[in-house]
Amino acid sequence: MKKLDSIKSINLGVIELSDDLSIEEVTEIFIRINSQGVVLSNADFAMSKISSDELFGGSLIRRIIDYFCHFWERPMDYESIIQNDEFFANSEESKKIKWVIKDNQDVYIPDYTDVLRVAFTYKFKRGKISDLVSLLSGRDFNTRENKESIAKESFEKLKEGVEDFVNEVNFKRFIMIIQSTGIINKSLVRSTNALNFAYALFLSLREKKVDPNLIEKIVRKWVVLSFLTSRYSGSPESRFESDIRRFDKLNPEEYLKQVEEGELSDAFWNNLLVSNLESSSTINPSFSVFIMAQIKNNARGFLSEHIIVKSLVEEKGDIHHIFPKNYLKKNGINNRSMYNQVANYVYTQSEINIRIKDKAPNIYMKEVLDQINKGEAYYGSIGSKDDLKHNLYENAIPEEFVEMDVEDYLNFLDKRRRLMSQYIKDFYFSL
Template sequence: MDIQKYNVNQHLIETLLSWIKSGEIAIPEIQRPFVWDGAKVRDLMDSLYQGYPIGYIITWRNPNIRLKDGSTSEGKKILIDGQQRVTALTAAILGDYVINKNYKRVRIKIAFNPIQEKFAVQTPVIVKDKQWIPDISKVLSGQINSFNFTNDFINNNPDLNQDDIVRAINKLFNLAKKQIGLIDLAADLDIETVTEIFIRINSQGVILSQADFVMSKIAANETFGGQELRKAIDYFSHLAVAPEFYQFIAEHDTDFAKTDYFQKMSWLKNESEDLYDPKYTDVLRVAFTTQFNRGKLSDLVSLLSGRNFETRTYEEEIAEASFKKLSNGIHHFINETNFKRFLMIIKSAGFITSKMIRSQNAINFAYIVYLKLKAQGENPANIETYVRRWYVYSVLTGRYSGSPESMFDFDIRQIELKSFKDYLQEKEDGELSQAFWNASLVQSLNTSVTSSPYFHVYLASQVRANDKGFLSKEITVGDLLTYRGDIHHIFPRNYLKKAGLPRGKYNQIANYVYMQQEVNIKVGAKAPSVYFGEILDQCNGSLLKYGGINELDELKINLIQNCIPESIFTMNIDHYDEFLLLRRKLMANKMREYYFSL
């Protein structure tokens, strides 16, 4: 017989709010900032008033845990969908403060006009208007006598229809008696089933990430410091993007400001580096994989619940140990020395700007490699080499682009079984063979997408080699990338367009270079044979026209650095396909030399 996976019930809104106030339903304190504006809260109140349904909220009961003394603790319900609606209800009806998307603590005050039966976000004009109830929470929070309130309102508006006012105010007072649907998911469901139910019920088809489940589990745990841990993850992610948020935490969350977590992340207040701005999902993934040697966040959900994978029971000791391990992982992640040294290694591989980092999972696992090797006491010089190589190998092979969790799980287990040096060698032998460099990579460069991982590895190879920009005497590719230089075409775009070539053909990676804009303007729409003829002239004593190169040997070095075939001097539209193939091969060869130099 099939077991019921969840039950559905209608509850009074006042009952739901009482459960939230008592903690029977746990809402993580900063589960996600409240992103609704006042108008959406107003619309929700209007829907309730008009008797329209406002959808279901979904809770998932934590499993019962066997305590150390042998007794059993009944699990709380965790809100996993409907936080915005529930927060809107607590704000409008109970008058609670909310944390807005800027992480500021604010009140959203909803006003009501009984004559027009209309809701509005409170304004100074409304506050002064006797025909409005300026803040419905004053009415609905249960601290005002409805009879006295209605009489006072009528006395302030003697010219209005009393029956209409009484009816509308009574209807307002009964707002919290309206019903809301609650879907309560069974405690023994696995995370995949919960996700499936969520998607099927949620008409918008929003996918709830497993990281969201983890964060809910963390924040709902009061016994092992879940609230603090949750804040540490959230605040670090926010500070990484907005360092000015530090002062807000210090002033408005004084309890957290006293914690070791806050002290350990305080370095971010002066940090403007944006190469790796991890979101809460990234922080969780790295900390979990490093500490637990597992890659699937669904396992972390189970472990934080105290799951014993062998006996299939839930035990307090396992939950406690899991929280401690995860906390250790977070401390290692946010540690200033670890974080900055890791970024230094990535930059030393030539990835110097955030726009070159296209795979968040690749950089996440590179950080895992760094943290694991450091914990193992590996030689620092070896750590640098291994982290650089693993990151570039991951990008070149798209290792974490398909099923990242499964690949994380596989890789971390392999790293535990054998030395990292041997594992890396094994992957290189299998996937970075001569066929990869000579054929597969050359073919992969046949694309027009500037966000291509192969193009970014090529640019990184130029940065690491300190190559000059195309036809530049002094300015490097690194300078052009750092200071927002532009990508230009070796065979000018307008030259190719006039010849009738389609966009996908003239916008090819093999036709791209980083070039100073003033040089590009001089090139205009000339054929390479034409403008290179003029560059040869300037190398033979003519006036400088294209950059500052005035020596033939210097020009040849520049062409080699930018993987331009020497036959460019005589090329025109008839040679374009030949040029693309030649340059792809030169680019692939440069990337091979770069990789093995890391």
């Protein structure tokens, strides 16, 4: 009790800011002061600005965003929140986001920063969240004055953007487009910002009444392009603003084509992507796109007759080594980053991997060919040489792999990276 009572005597520091400071200066002070504890962002400042508004419905906007994001993580809290928040319970917005509590997708689970970024980019055709704070304060960027009319208009536009974001039809159609690229769960998402921009683009094209089939095509290709080129890695705000304005002012198909010609040239497919696949990390974006391509194409797991990669990913199946790890280590390749190359990874059934054990490819693949000749199933159930050839294609594995041993490992990696790159290229242009 004494500790609780002592709170009354704690001195709290108060910093008074001059009323002639610009909103940019206030934002910077806000962020610097709070950097000593939990680091706060422009999105945190924007949410504070929204919730403190008493004139233009900021409190309701804040609730829509907070509750929408909260229900993805804890749908069971819906009833208690509705019972305890009478203001929100009596609003139409509470009904508009109720659908979330029954949804079970895990491809795109947005937080409040994501909602703000998408709604702002889509409605304002800007990328910097600090600009949102300025606009909500009534900032006129031409005269550098704060005007109530601008603040009112900005809150109205933001509310429209947030409501479009949380709209069930919009959100589910967007998720269906994303899933149609082969992204079936969040394990394949290597850039949430890529999804954020894709959703802003989707909403923007819908607002412009672009043909739905064309919207699907553009958004699908843009997501994959963004992953492959790490377009929104690091600080994405300037890129967001540049891209959304070009999509808005130019013919969307033409702008996509311009970016493809600049970013996805022959040099990209034949050299840069091959180089990007020289990695030991399974979270490598290029490798993730390769898995997406396999899922999209209903490719089967390595040496599987019926089990597809999609099922293995959904069941959180393991990625295994084509050249077994222990086999490589026993033969002098002890560097972890060498035997764990993504070009040596493949989705396959655990029972197949167990039977491969530590054998050289030219040993276990001879056994696969023997089983085909004898009609006996041991490594999966592939029953013909043509089917085996197709299975190697589905997994971007060179045919000559069946005769390889440790001496061919580096050559194998190079050949497979090139086949993976071609596989991804074919996938991209089929979207």
